[in-house]
Every structure is written in C-alpha cells, then in structure tokens.
Amino acid sequence: MPKLQTVGLGKRFGDLDVLRGIDVTVPDGAFVAIVGPSGCGKTSFLRIVAGLEPQSAGQVLIDGVKVVGPGADRGFVFQNDNLLPWRTVLANAMIGPEIGGRADAAARARTAALLRLVGLAGFENYYPRQLSGGMRQRVNLARALAIDPRILLMDEPFSALDAQTREIMQTELLRIWEQGRKTALFVTHQIDEAVYLADQVLVFARRPGRIREIVPINLPRPRPLSIKRTPQFVALVDHIWGAIEEDVRASVFNAET
Amino acid sequence: MHPRRHAGLISVLAGLTLWELASRVLIDNTLFLAAPSQIARAIIGLARSGELWRHVWVSGREFAIGYVVASVLGILLGLALAGNEVRRAALQPWVSGFYATPTIALAPLFILWTGIGIWSKILVVVSLVIFPVAINTEAGLRTTSARLVEMLRSFGATRRQIFLKLSLPSAIPFILAGLKLGIGRGLIGVVVGELFGARAGLGQLITQSAEAFDMPDLFAGVVVLAAAGIGLTACFSWIERRAVPWTQD
Numbered sequence: 001m002p003k004l005q006t007v008g009l010g011k012r013f014g015d016l017d018v019l020r021g022i023d024v025t026v027p028d029g030a031f032v033a034i035v036g037p038s039g040c041g042k043t044s045f046l047r048i049v050a051g052l053e054p055q056s057a058g059q060v061l062i063d064g065v066k067v068v069g070p071g072a073d074r075g076f077v078f079q080n081d082n083l084l085p086w087r088t089v090l091a092n093a094m095i096g097p098e099i100g101g102r103a104d105a106a107a108r109a110r111t112a113a114l115l116r117l118v119g120l121a122g123f124e125n126y127y128p129r130q131l132s133g134g135m136r137q138r139v140n141l142a143r144a145l146a147i148d149p150r151i152l153l154m155d156e157p158f159s160a161l162d163a164q165t166r167e168i169m170q171t172e173l174l175r176i177w178e179q180g181r182k183t184a185l186f187v188t189h190q191i192d193e194a195v196y197l198a199d200q201v202l203v204f205a206r207r208p209g210r211i212r213e214i215v216p217i218n219l220p221r222p223r224p225l226s227i228k229r230t231p232q233f234v235a236l237v238d239h240i241w242g243a244i245e246e247d248v249r250a251s252v253f254n255a256e257t
Numbered sequence: 258m259h260p261r262r263h264a265g266l267i268s269v270l271a272g273l274t275l276w277e278l279a280s281r282v283l284i285d286n287t288l289f290l291a292a293p294s295q296i297a298r299a300i301i302g303l304a305r306s307g308e309l310w311r312h313v314w315v316s317g318r319e320f321a322i323g324y325v326v327a328s329v330l331g332i333l334l335g336l337a338l339a340g341n342e343v344r345r346a347a348l349q350p351w352v353s354g355f356y357a358t359p360t361i362a363l364a365p366l367f368i369l370w371t372g373i374g375i376w377s378k379i380l381v382v383v384s385l386v387i388f389p390v391a392i393n394t395e396a397g398l399r400t401t402s403a404r405l406v407e408m409l410r411s412f413g414a415t416r417r418q419i420f421l422k423l424s425l426p427s428a429i430p431f432i433l434a435g436l437k438l439g440i441g442r443g444l445i446g447v448v449v450g451e452l453f454g455a456r457a458g459l460g461q462l463i464t465q466s467a468e469a470f471d472m473p474d475l476f477a478g479v480v481v482l483a484a485a486g487i488g489l490t491a492c493f494s495w496i497e498r499r500a501v502p503w504t505q506d
Contacts, residue, residue, distance in 0.1 A: 050411055070411050082408040085503035086426050095422070099412045129503055147412065 001064050003028040003183040004049070004151055010057030011044050017208030018044050022058070024202065024211070029181045033194035034202045037244055037251040041209025042187045043155055049185065050076050050153050062150060072100050075144030077154040081136040083128040089115065089139050090124040096147035107146070114142045117176055134165040141176070152177075152184040158193070170196055171225055178222060191244075192228060195219075195236045203243050206251060213243050291472035296480055299473035308462075313481065316447050316458040319375055323382025324443045328436055331387040335394020335432070339424075345395075356388035361449050368453050378450035378458075385446040386439035390432070397431025398424050430501045437493045444486050 002025045009022040019041040026032050034042045047053040049060050051070040060067040062074070070076075075096070083092045090108070093115060097107040115124055118138040128136055137157055144152060158166045170193060177184060188194050194201045198217050205212040217236060219227060227233055273293045280292035287295065303309035338345050338352065360381075367380040401424045409419050451460025459478045466475035498505060 052407060052411060070413050072413055074411075076408075076411040078404070078408060078411075080404060082404050084405065084423070084426070086501070095409070096412045098422075099409065099414045099418055127503065 002026055002061075003030070003063065004185070005061040005064075006045075006049070006058060007061070008058035009045070009048065009055055009060065011041065011048065011053075011209075012056045019048075019055075020208035020210050022209075022211060026183055026185070026200075028183055030200060031177060031184045031186065031198045032200050032202060033186045033188060033198035034204060035188060035191055035194045035240060035244065036204030036209075036212075037206055037248040038189070039209075039251050040204035040206040040247070042204050044209070045204075046153055046155050046185060046187050049151075050074055052076075072096065072147045073150045075147055075149035075152050077137075077140050077144045077152065077157045079156045079159060081128070081133075081140045083136055083139055083143075085128050088125050088127060089120060089131070092128065092139055093143045093146050096143060100147065110148075111142070111146045114145050115139075117179065118142045118145075119172065132165075133161050134169055137161065137169060138172070141173070145176075145180075145182075150183065152182050154184065154186045156188055157186075159189070166193070167225060173197065174221075174223060191237050191240045192233075195233060195240070196223060196225075196228060201240060203240055205244070206247050212247075213240075215240055215243075287472050288470045289472070291476045295473040296476040299477040300480065303462075303474065303477055309477075309481070311457055312459045312462045312478070315375075315455075316451070316460065316482075317485075319378040319450065319458065320382060320443055320447045322375070323379040323446065324386055324439065326379065327383040327386035327439065327443070328390055330383070331390025331435065331439075332394050332432060334387065334391035335398065335435075338391065338395040339398035352388060352391055355384070356392060360384040361445070364449050365453050367450070373454040373456070377453075378447055378455070381450035382443045382446035385442040389438040389442065390435040393431045393435025393438070394428060397428030400431075401427055430497070430504045433493065433497050433501065437490060437497075440489045440493065441486055444482055448482065 004024070004026040006022050006024045009019060009024075010017075011019040022045060024032075034045065036042045044053060048055045049067070051060075051067050051074070084095070087095070090112060093111045094103055094108065097103045097111065112124060115121065118141055120135065120138055120142065123131065123135065128139070131139070137160075140157060144154075158169050161169060174197060186194070186197055195217055201215040201217060202211055203213040203215060204210070215236065219233065219236075277292045277294060280290045280295075284290045291299070300309065303312075334348070334352070338348055363384065364377070364381050367384075368377040371377045371380060401419075405423055405427070406419055409423055414422070447458065448460035448463065451458040452464050455461040459482055463475050463478040466472070466478065
C-alpha cells in the first residue's frame with residue numbers, strides 16, 4: 001500500500017482552478033519534491049495533505065485512510081519558522097507532544113535527542129531571538145519530527161535563508177532524513193534543491209494547477225554537495241527547467257491575474 | 258559615558274535651579290509658588306510629624322485596592338470581549354463609551370452613593386483603570402498571529418489549546434501595557450476622589466493646603482504622588498523586561 005495517495009484532488013477559489021485532478025502515489029520512505037512556477041498550487045497541495053485547507057474535490061489517503069483534518073501522523077515544517085518567542089528551543093520543539101497530551105519524560109528525552117540530531121546540542125534553553133535563521137529552521141524541523149510523524153511535509157523551509165546556509169541545510173536535511181527515512185514531501189521553487197534532495201520530483205504546471213511531469217531522480221545516496229556539479233545532475237535540472245520555463249515566464253509577466 | 262543619562266540629569270537639575278530662582282527672585286511669594294527647597298522642607302516636616310505617612314497610607318490603600326480590583330475586572334472584561342463576536346458587539350459600545358467619557362465627572366455621584374469613606378475612592382479608581390486594561394487585553398487577544406495559530410492547528414490543537422498556549426501568552430505584553438497605563442489614571446482617581454470629600458489622603462492634603470494657601474504643603478503632596486507614579490511605572494517596566502523579554506528587541 002502506498003504511504004500517501006491523492007485521488008482526483010482539486011481545489012477551487014471561486015472561478016479559479018488552483019488544483020485539478022492531482023493523482024499522486026508516494027511509496028513508504030520516499031522523498032518527493034514538488035516544484036513549479038508561482039501560482040501552480042504546490043503550496044495549496046501540501047496544505048491540503050496537511051489538513052490545513054479543505055479540498056474542493058478528491059481525496060487524500062494516508063496508509064489507505066482518508067484525511068479529514070490536521071493530525072499527528074503528519075509533521076509540518078513551515079516556511080517561516082513559526083516559533084513561539086516566549087518558549088525555549090526545547091519547549092518549542094515539545095509543542096507537538098504537548099498538544100497530543102504526551103509531554104512525559106520519555107517525550108522530553110526523545111525531543112532533546114532530536115535537537116542534538118539537528119545540530120542544536122547545548123541550545124535547548126535558548127530563546128528563538130537568540131538564534132540565527134538557520135538554527136531556527138533546525139528547531140522548526142525538530143518540532144515536526146518530535147511527534148514522530150508518518151509523513152514529513154515541508155513548505156519551502158529554506159527559502160528565507162541565504163544561499164550558503166541553504167546549501168548546508170540541504171545536506172543537513174539529507175543527513176537527518178537518512179537516519180529515519182521518513183516519507184517526505186518537500187515544496188520548493190528551487191529546481192536544484194528539489195533534484196538534490198528527492199527520489200522523485202513532481203513538476204507542477206499552472207492554470208489549472210496540475211502535474212506536468214513526474215521526474216525520477218536516480219542519483220546515488222548519500223549525496224555530497226559536489227553531486228550538484230555532475231553532468232547527470234545538471235541534465236536533470238535542465239530537463240525540469242525546460243518543463244516549467246514557459247509557465248514561469250507566463251507567471252512573471254502576468255503575476256497579478 | 259552615558260550621554261543620555263547625563264542629559265536627563267542635567268536637564269532636571271537645571272529645571273529645579275530655574276524654578277528655585279524664579280520662586281525666590283521673580284515671584285517671591287509663597288502664596289503663589291513654592292521653591293523646590295521649601296517643598297523639600299515641607300516634605301521632611303510632614304514626614305517628621307507623621308502626617309505624611311497617614312496620608313500616604315490612606316491614599317495608598319485606596320489606590321491598591323482599586324487598582325487590583327480594576328485589573329482583575331478589566332482583564333476579565335477583556336477576555337469576555339475577545340471570546341465571542343456577539344458578546345463583543347454587545348459590550349463594545351459601552352466600553353468605548355465609558356473609556357471616552359471623563360468618568361472623573363462622576364466622582365461626586367460615587368460619593369453620594371457610597372459616602373466619603375474609602376469605597377467612593379475605590380470606585381473612582383476602578384472606573385478609571387478598568388477600561389484601558391480591558392481594551393488592551395482585548396486588543397492583545399485579537400492580534401494573535403494567524404501563522405502561529407496555523408502552526409498549532411497543524412499539530413491538531415483544539416481551540417482551548419490555541420487560547421492557552423498562544424493567544425493568552427501573546428496578549429501578555431498588551432495586558433502589561435494596559436496595566437501600566439492604569440497606574441497614572443489610578444493616581445488621578447485617588448486625588449480626584451479625595452478632592453470631593455475625604456478625611457485624609459494625599460488628595461485631601463493637597464485640597465486642604467490649597468484652601469489654606471500653603472503652597473509648600475500642596476506641592477509636597479503633588480511631589481509625593483508624582484514620585485509614586487514614577488516609582489510604580491519603573492517597577493512595571495522592570496517586570497515587563499523580566500516577564501516578556503521577547504518584546505524588548
């Protein structure tokens with residue numbers, strides 16, 4: 001059984017077809033990246049899977065069970081870190097278990113271990129304002145992992161970071177992901193980020209938001225950053241760019257409509 | 258070293274010197290104006306005779322009881338306003354109306370209702386302090402970040418959990434600001450409440466001294482009240498720095 005399946009998923013805002021007929025099947029343990037021009041509905045798709053937004057048509061199935069709202073089986077990593085400023089790093093990462101009513105000593109120990117895994121050992125008692133953007137996103141990731149979700153949903157989590165920090169965070173994400181190999185959906189507008197991270201890239205098209213192409217990424221793992229300079233990698237990026245270029249141009253020239 | 262602190266200190270000293278000179282040279286009549294040195298002597302005199310402490314005790318009690326009651330009721334009123342749309346629509350015109358009304362004008366009425374004892378003063382203080390506290394509490398609860406609400410929802414948080422873990426803590430800086438605003442208004446309430454009839458208190462000291470044209474004693478009362486206001490506000494700023502450090506940068 002696939003870990004995640006969407007069947008005829010659609011979303012309308014009035015007359016606007018944000019998403020139409022999205023059929024996706026994600027096997028257990030796969031890392032799937034989603035790219036596409038602005039307005040292609042990739043973030044809406046992720047939010048519907050998270051249960052944060054209702055769909056207009058179709059279904060989302062996790063382990064064959066229909067999704068009807070947010071739940072602890074999915075961990076969401078936000079674009080903005082969305083940390084609570086009055087909570088320490090550890091208390092922020094504990095919010096999921098706390099909401100689930102399982103904030104016991106074992107959960108604290110597990111969350112502390114996760115903070116070490118994401119590279120925040122020694123920062124447990126710091127406040128968000130004392131951390132850099134990259135460190136805040138590490139807390140964001142640890143917070144999503146702390147509920148031990150079946151699927152990790154990530155919405156452009158590195159888009160606010162500078163180019164160098166972003167590359168480091170990509171390698172860090174892969175290192176962390178290799179530890180558990182959780183099924184992951186990762187939305188990004190950076191094609192090289194998608195190719196570097198994923199087993200499979202879903203290329204979205206706009207108007208209506210739909211899947212244009214599913215590109216398998218058969219690069220070996222673990223992947224060093226230097227893989228980005230191999231001909232195979234560059235060819236994949238070029239291919240995906242070719243698939244969305246026209247759409248991106250269209251979205252740039254009439255972004256407001 | 259600290260140019261800002263020095264500027265403040267020099268400005269105050271210069272002001273006091275000018276005041277001293279003006280009241281000694283230009284006016285030179287204690288019926289119209291008291292010099293800082295005379296005020297200081299008056300405060301010391303009142304303190305030695307024990308009279309000052311009697312007034313401070315009476316006024317302090319009125320302020321403290323009124324302020325605490327108003328804070329509790331104001332926060333509860335703010336919670337009631339924020340909790341539900343219909344309730345807000347029903348309560349909002351009253352709260353806005355009373356906040357805008359100079360309720361101080363009602364002080365004589367309160368005395369008529371409750372006599373010249375402590376209760377009329379408490380009533381005046383409460384009527385002045387409760388509304389800024391309520392309005393700030395409501396504003397703080399209403400400005401809960403939508404992004405953070407969504408973050409909690411993604412973990413399956415209930416409405417109650419969103420309120421307790423997000424809305425309430427993020428409203429605390431607003432509530433503290435409302436309480437801080439209430440200090441000055443509460444002190445005004447004490448003075449005005451005593452103005453219309455009291456046996457003791459700093460307001461009564463001021464009124465009585467004015468009637469006797471005793472400017473040093475009048476200013477002594479004003480200075481003690483001002484010092485109380487400055488001291489209490491400073492205490493609050495200290496509490497704010499400790500309690501809500503994330504709002505300080």
